Amino acid sequence: MAKPSMKDRNAANLARTMKQMERWRIETSDTVEDAMFKAGKLVSINMQKEIARKVDGPINFTAKNALYYIKEKKGIYAREYRIGIKDAQDLYLSAIIDRKKPTDKLIPVNPKYTDKNGNIKGLSRNLKNGAYVKVVQATETILINTKAKKREDRLIAIRKLSKRPHKISWDKLEESAVKQFNQKIKDIL
Structure with missing residues (x-):
């Protein structure tokens, strides 16, 4: 081979x-x-x-x-x-x-009115039946609970056109x- x-x-x-x-x-x-x-x-x-x-x-x-x-x-x-x-x-x-976009949302103030996700409980339903009322001012919108008995419990959320700090x-x-x-x-x- x-x-x-x-x-x-x-x-x-x-x-x-x-x-x-x-x-x-x-x-x-x-x-x-x-x-x-x-x-x-x-x-x-x-x-x-x-x-x-x-x-x-x-x-x-x-x-x-x-x-x-x-x-x-x-x-x-x-x-x-x-x-x-x-x-x-x-x-x-x-x-x-x-x-530079300003915040344009209702920001909940009272945690009592928010669910676990941070949303306002029953917002559309309570706006329709009159339990919640939006008070519109020049630069702000305030959401108020008309059924609350204590003054501290009335304020639910605020919408203020403001620029948040860039964190x-x-x-x-x-x-x-x-x-x-x-x-x-x-x-x-």
């Missing part, structure tokens, strides 16, 4: 090496992709906590559901990870996140998210 030529052995070794490198690339890319996904999820959770900490008296709507985290394939090797605020929460939080800087949140993401990747890998 003739020995394989040097050229044939090199071709066989090259093919075996290429096969091993392809297997290693697949294993490594899965590991890196999983690490990036986990890191992004952790950053998303940290950002949620940060927003909840800076909002005074956050309800579940704000504290738990403010951010979304999406991973999309953008090609064979490219992935896009996006963290953002959902549209419904964006409307609610826009007054305190880097925007959350989206640029700072973004910068800290990138730092956290890079650190988590280093820790995981």
Whole structure:
């Protein structure tokens, strides 16, 4: 039996090496992709906590559901990870996140009239039957309970066109998210 030529052995070794490198690339890319996904999820959770900490008296709507985290394939090797605020929460939080939009909501004053989500209990029903009355002034709207016997219990909510202080800087949140993401990747890998 003739020995394989040097050229044939090199071709066989090259093919075996290429096969091993392809297997290693697949294993490594899965590991890196999983690490990036986990890191992004952790950053998303940290950002949620940060927003909840800076909002005074956050309800579940704000504290738990403010951010979304999406991973999309953008090609064979490219992935896009996006963290953002959902549209419904964006409307609610826009007054305190880097925007100049004034607050234009009835802000409950008396916690006795709010439910667990921070909404005024039976608002539309009580407005219809006359139990609650809106008193509109030049820059304010006051919601009053006409059925309350004590004067302290009458005031339910106030709508005042005022700019709330910006407690959350989206640029700072973004910068800290990138730092956290890079650190988590280093820790995981």
